[in-house]
Amino acid sequence: MSESEESGDRRSAKERVIQFATDVIYDRRREGRAVKILAAVLRAFSALFGLIVRLRFFLYAHRVLRDTPLGCKVIVVGNLTVGGTGKTPVVEKMARVMAQNGRKVAILSRGYKSKKEPAWKRLLRALKNEPRPEPRVVSDGERILVSDASQSGDEPYMLARNLLPYGVRVVVDRDRVYAGTYAIRKFGVDIIILDDGMQYLPLRGAINLLLVDKTNPFGNGNLLPRGILREPVDHLSRGSYIFLTKSNRLPGEPQSERDKALESEIRRRNPRAEIIECTHKPKRLCPVFDGEDLELDALKDLKIASFSGIATPDKFEEFLRRYGAKIAYNRRFFDHHSFSEKDLEEVFAGAVAAGARLIVTTEKDMVRLSRDLKPPVPLYYLRLEIEIISGKETFEAAVRRICA
Numbered sequence: 320m321s322e323s324e325e326s327g328d329r330r331s332a333k334e335r336v337i338q339f340a341t342d343v344i345y346d347r348r349r350e351g352r353a354v355k356i357l358a359a360v361l362r363a364f365s366a367l368f369g370l371i372v373r374l375r376f377f378l379y380a381h382r383v384l385r386d387t388p389l390g391c392k393v394i395v396v397g398n399l400t401v402g403g404t405g406k407t408p409v410v411e412k413m414a415r416v417m418a419q420n421g422r423k424v425a426i427l428s429r430g431y432k433s434k435k436e437p438a439w440k441r442l443l444r445a446l447k448n449e450p451r452p453e454p455r456v457v458s459d460g461e462r463i464l465v466s467d468a469s470q471s472g473d474e475p476y477m478l479a480r481n482l483l484p485y486g487v488r489v490v491v492d493r494d495r496v497y498a499g500t501y502a503i504r505k506f507g508v509d510i511i512i513l514d515d516g517m518q519y520l521p522l523r524g525a526i527n528l529l530l531v532d533k534t535n536p537f538g539n540g541n542l543l544p545r546g547i548l549r550e551p552v553d554h555l556s557r558g559s560y561i562f563l564t565k566s567n568r569l570p571g572e573p574q575s576e577r578d579k580a581l582e583s584e585i586r587r588r589n590p591r592a593e594i595i596e597c598t599h600k601p602k603r604l605c606p607v608f609d610g611e612d613l614e615l616d617a618l619k620d621l622k623i624a625s626f627s628g629i630a631t632p633d634k635f636e637e638f639l640r641r642y643g644a645k646i647a648y649n650r651r652f653f654d655h656h657s658f659s660e661k662d663l664e665e666v667f668a669g670a671v672a673a674g675a676r677l678i679v680t681t682e683k684d685m686v687r688l689s690r691d692l693k694p695p696v697p698l699y700y701l702r703l704e705i706e707i708i709s710g711k712e713t714f715e716a717a718v719r720r721i722c723a
Contacts, residue, residue, distance in 0.1 A: 397517025403630030529558030619643035624670030628656030
């Protein structure tokens, strides 16, 4: 069920325009005069964007612009595309394994869609020649130091919650060099994981973990805004390890011809990188508020409602159906959507009208929900974790290399 089918007249004109442009970028619409005109305009902007991207990399490569080493090992996790490649669970797994191997780990994030200092305050501070504020510490490894995800961004908050038992620090700032320097000085960390950092060139990384979504590796091959690429496909060469995410292959199952073609393309552009194939595996249903965890078998033949504000909602919905859930009501929002009271009232009303016995959302959406909510039926989120399909030995060798 698409967002347009479900939300109908509730969507604003702005949302309809954004959805139309998104459909053109993902080639879900190919016919019509408006499609062809918009595609041509976007292609022109893609050419300009490509020049800027290549110039930026050229300037860093020739030391006109300089990156900064931090004095500790920096692991960069990122991708060449926009949209969900399943980056956050990979960051979580790497941080957890590093911490379990005795390293002091900090995750640096820019804190996408978090509350930022108003422009007038920044200007006033600059005029007064006052020092800039310290980076926002989401977790110091012992406590969560922000009240909710709006102060840090949903992904850093989720990482902080899940990694708190392992003593992992999470620090947010647009200037990741400043944040990294602060984390080393304040917490004495010896490994820094730069979340979504492939395009953040001011900070020098020791190892690049480059994620490629197997279900949609490079879109239509075009750079933004005509396609989904942040960098040219040739930049696969930047990866030290390449993680193929969202695999549907079972362990030991032979590769499909499509899988072989993708690996061949990666090898052609980066013959040195080790390839690790992984999947995002549902583990359990966790209550958003009160209650006990549920096994996934609880979904079998159960009438539920679902909602999400993520880049790839179809995968989330597929997981629910795979375990036997009957989705009686579904609502999709745009990625990183800030849920209003009205949004959730509509979701709850739709769930009740459809006779749903459970409402299920994603973990990333869960952290953006208010604690004051009173859902009419139990509200749960789906907990996912990374599972290695092939290249487990390579992954373990990477851990040993990083922790050495």
